[in-house]
Amino acid sequence: EADIYQTPRYLVIGTGKKITLECSQTMGHDKMYWYQQDPGMELHLIHYSYGVNSTEKGDLSSESTVSRIRTEHFPLTLESARPSHTSQYLCASSDAQGNEKLFFGSGTQLSVL
Amino acid sequence: QKEVEQNSGPLSVPEGAIASLNCTYSDRGSQSFFWYRQYSGKSPELIMSIYSNGDKEDGRFTAQLNKASQYVSLLIRDSQPSDSATYLCAVNGDAGNKLTFGGGTRVLVKP
Numbered sequence: 001e002a003d004i005y006q007t008p009r010y011l012v013i014g015t016g017k018k019i020t021l022e023c024s025q026t027m028g029h030d031k032m033y034w035y036q037q038d039p040g041m042e043l044h045l046i047h048y049s050y051g052v053n054s055t056e057k058g059d060l061s062s063e064s065t066v067s068r069i070r071t072e073h074f075p076l077t078l079e080s081a082r083p084s085h086t087s088q089y090l091c092a093s094s095d096a097q098g099n100e101k102l103f104f105g106s107g108t109q110l111s112v113l
Numbered sequence: 114q115k116e117v118e119q120n121s122g123p124l125s126v127p128e129g130a131i132a133s134l135n136c137t138y139s140d141r142g143s144q145s146f147f148w149y150r151q152y153s154g155k156s157p158e159l160i161m162s163i164y165s166n167g168d169k170e171d172g173r174f175t176a177q178l179n180k181a182s183q184y185v186s187l188l189i190r191d192s193q194p195s196d197s198a199t200y201l202c203a204v205n206g207d208a209g210n211k212l213t214f215g216g217g218t219r220v221l222v223k224p
Contacts, residue, residue, distance in 0.1 A: 042216040043157070043201070058211075090156055101147065102203075102212060104156035 003027055006091050006105035013081055014113050021076045021108045023091030032074040033102065035090040036060060043090065049074055081112045116140060117204050117215035125221045132189040134218045136202030139183070145205035146178055146185045151217065152198045160200075161187060192222045 004025040013019055025032065034047040035058075045058030049068040063085070064078050074093075078085055088109050092102040117138045126132045134148075145164055149157035163169045163176040163185065175188040185204075189196055202215040 043214040045211060048211065059213075101159055101162060102149075102157075104158070107156050 004091060004093055004103050004105040006089075006108050008108060009106060010109045010111075012111045012113065015080075015082055017081050019078050019081055019110070021089055021091075021110070023074045023076070023105055024072050025074075025093045025103070025105075026072060027093060027095075027103070028071065029093035029095055029103075030071065031094045032068065033092045033094075034058070034064075034066060034074070034076050035092065036062065037088045037090060037107075039088075047076065081110075083112045086110060086112050115215070116213045117202055119200075119202050119215035119218045121216055122219040123221045124218055125223060126192050128192060128194060128222055128224050130192050132192045132196065132220055132222070134187040134189075134200050134202075134220070135184060136186065136204075136215055137184045138202075138204045138213075140204065140213075141180075141183060143180075143183075143204045146176070147203040147205075147212070148174075148176060148185075148187045149201040149203060149214075150198045151201055157201055189220070192220075194222045194224055196220060197222045 007022045030051045032049045035043045036046050037043050044060035046062040047066040049055045055066050066076050088107050090107045091105040094102050119136050148161040150160045151157040161176040163178045169176045173190045177186045199217040199219045201217045203212045
């Protein structure tokens with residue numbers, strides 16, 4: 001059973017606010033990812049990390065930033081939220097040994113008014 | 114051209130029938146292939162992985178890989194209404210060890 005947690009599950013916030021989406025995993029996985037998914041649409045990779053102090057931008061341009069100070073924690077921050085940021089944000093992790101089997105958190109549904 | 118392509122569906126199958134889902138990919142150097150199931154409003158969960166040509170069976174699921182033709186498929190035997198979901202094909206490309214997801218195929222199993 002995967003142990004990867006995201007908070008909050010739902011977030012409704014006004015334009016211009018700074019927000020941080022939390023993601024933590026207790027599996028000791030080195031690799032962590034943030035995906036963005038709109039309803040009925042495909043997953044888009046926006047950030048990933050292969051270990052502590054390692055962060056990279058994904059395939060989809062995003063105004064968000066991430067940090068990886070601890071192995072288990074990979075928060076995503078939006079400095080100034082806009083309605084275009086409304087989406088579902090999914091965090092995932094995988095074992096650095098390869099195979100790229102991703103374990104997903106339950107997601108954060110963000111609505112920016 | 115998308116790197117990983119799937120028919121968006123919906124694929125409607127009667128209960129008890131076989132659902133057949135296809136996925137093609139563009140990166141010939143891809144090594145790992147996965148099928149994820151995603152229920153509406155939920156996050157994806159891994160149901161199958163396959164790494165070499167041929168068939169791999171797990172319960173009612175069979176994954177088939179043909180690297181020469183660059184396609185991977187998923188068969189769901191004895192389909193149940195609980196199988197109604199979107200099935201995502203994911204491919205680990207040759208560079209970067211990042212998974213690329215297809216757009217998913219929505220499956221509807223009708224009682």
